[in-house]
Amino acid sequence: MVDLPEAFKERMKAQLGADYGAFIRSYGLPPCRGIRVNTLKISVEEFKKISPFALEDVPWEERGFFVESDSPGKTVFHAAGAYYVQEPSAMSAVPELNVCPGERVLDLCAAPGGKGTQIAAYMRGEGVLVLNEPVPSRRDILAQNVERLGVKNAVITCAPPQFLSGVFVNYFDKILVDAPCSGEGMFKKEPNALPEWSPQNVEMCALRQAEILDCAYKMLCGGGRLVYSTCTFSPQEDEGVAENFLKSHTDCKLLKSAKLYPHEVRGEGHFYAVFEKESGGRAEDFPALEKSVTAGAEKIYREWERETLKISLSGIAEEDGKLCFFRNGAPDFSKAVPKNERWRFRSMIPLGAFTGSRSPSFVPAHALATRLKRGEADCLELDEKTAISYLRGLTFPCPPQANGWLLATYKNLPLGWCKAVNGTAKNHYPKGLRI
Numbered sequence: 471m472v473d474l475p476e477a478f479k480e481r482m483k484a485q486l487g488a489d490y491g492a493f494i495r496s497y498g499l500p501p502c503r504g505i506r507v508n509t510l511k512i513s514v515e516e517f518k519k520i521s522p523f524a525l526e527d528v529p530w531e532e533r534g535f536f537v538e539s540d541s542p543g544k545t546v547f548h549a550a551g552a553y554y555v556q557e558p559s560a561m562s563a564v565p566e567l568n569v570c571p572g573e574r575v576l577d578l579c580a581a582p583g584g585k586g587t588q589i590a591a592y593m594r595g596e597g598v599l600v601l602n603e604p605v606p607s608r609r610d611i612l613a614q615n616v617e618r619l620g621v622k623n624a625v626i627t628c629a630p631p632q633f634l635s636g637v638f639v640n641y642f643d644k645i646l647v648d649a650p651c652s653g654e655g656m657f658k659k660e661p662n663a664l665p666e667w668s669p670q671n672v673e674m675c676a677l678r679q680a681e682i683l684d685c686a687y688k689m690l691c692g693g694g695r696l697v698y699s700t701c702t703f704s705p706q707e708d709e710g711v712a713e714n715f716l717k718s719h720t721d722c723k724l725l726k727s728a729k730l731y732p733h734e735v736r737g738e739g740h741f742y743a744v745f746e747k748e749s750g751g752r753a754e755d756f757p758a759l760e761k762s763v764t765a766g767a768e769k770i771y772r773e774w775e776r777e778t779l780k781i782s783l784s785g786i787a788e789e790d791g792k793l794c795f796f797r798n799g800a801p802d803f804s805k806a807v808p809k810n811e812r813w814r815f816r817s818m819i820p821l822g823a824f825t826g827s828r829s830p831s832f833v834p835a836h837a838l839a840t841r842l843k844r845g846e847a848d849c850l851e852l853d854e855k856t857a858i859s860y861l862r863g864l865t866f867p868c869p870p871q872a873n874g875w876l877l878a879t880y881k882n883l884p885l886g887w888c889k890a891v892n893g894t895a896k897n898h899y900p901k902g903l904r905i
Contacts (some may be wrong), residue, residue: 559737583615631685655739692750762788794818
């Protein structure tokens with residue numbers, strides 16, 4: 471049983487009344503675990519056929535499943551980006567955004583990436599997805615998850631909401647604010663949340679949440695939808711913040727709200743409120759991203775591409791001695807901010823780098839591997855034992871006829887690059903990701 475703060479228990483007893491006993495008993499149950507299939511890489515039907523554990527449907531997310539595994543994040547499928555480990559009730563907010571492919575969507579508090587990559591699945595690679603995390607270290611974790619799941623249409627930003635609200639006025643069709651909160655729904659899953667909780671912290675969170683929502687309002691276009699969510703039970707942070715938002719933004723209406731308690735649903739608990747902005751226009755799009763690459767660099771890359779890939783990438787750019795790629799028509803947000811602030815926007819995807827000065831050769835980036843699909847590169851399919859060796863950074867034998875750069879795959883899912891030479895596959899899985 472979780473040792474809950476006394477002030478929290480007193481408040482919940484007053485809040486729940488007769489349901490308080492069932493609520494407290496839920497803390498004696500094991501944490502509820504779930505995964506969300508990443509349909510950018512594999513369909514739900516295909517994953518069901520190869521899943522390493524039993525799956526039970528999450529009712530509010532068609533890609534979500536309850537699992538009993540204690541370590542769902544330690545499989546080859548997870549490393550390959552086939553799914554994201556996500557607490558089941560946390561999957562409830564994104565479907566309420568009603569995201570469609572081709573829209574402009576913002577996840578304002580995106581790290582570590584659970585809800586942002588959930589949005590990406592609904593967008594199917596079309597439109598513009600801005601994922602923001604103000605803390606650089608957390609931004610890097612977000613970028614790793616976006617890379618692992620193969621999201622192609624994301625722009626990762628690292629900025630306070632106040633900064634972004636001056637850049638994206640009336641720009642987004644849909645905005646998610648999964649706000650920093652007191653984390654009462656995390657007490658069982660994250661023990662560190664317990665000592666951080668206090669009535670004073672609840673009050674501080676509510677003030678911060680109101681400020682973030684105000685910034686989101688400025689960035690939402692007329693007719694746009696805003697979903698506010700937390701993983702806490704505090705009325706001050708949930709219903710109270712929503713009510714105050716409506717009072718101060720009279721052109722918004724509440725479409726729906728829900729609070730998921732752990733004694734009522736299979737999950738650790740969540741809250742969401744869905745708003746619609748009734749007035750205001752929709753900002754014009756930013757100019758398309760235009761970048762250049764030197765003839766020499768492009769020649770070296772194209773030679774590698776012809777030897778390795780079965781597709782040709784069109785948007786190629788050179789940046790700081792490395793190659794990047796981007797989607798055609800991707801907007802260039804950097805021109806809307808001062809030069810010294812442009813580091814906050816990560817619009818392009820690493821493609822690779824060059825080694826050697828006299829006779830340079832191209833070395834592909836891991837980010838390229840994770841965004842390729844079956845049939846788009848020369849592949850080396852691995853069995854489970856070899857795949858685990860690969861994820862550990864080890865070399866392994868390969869067919870003698872295999873040669874050059876190959877995409878290492880497991881069940882046709884890309885893991886990363888290897889280079890075959892004389893019957894041995896040299897490992898190029900990034901050191902920071904190795905198990």
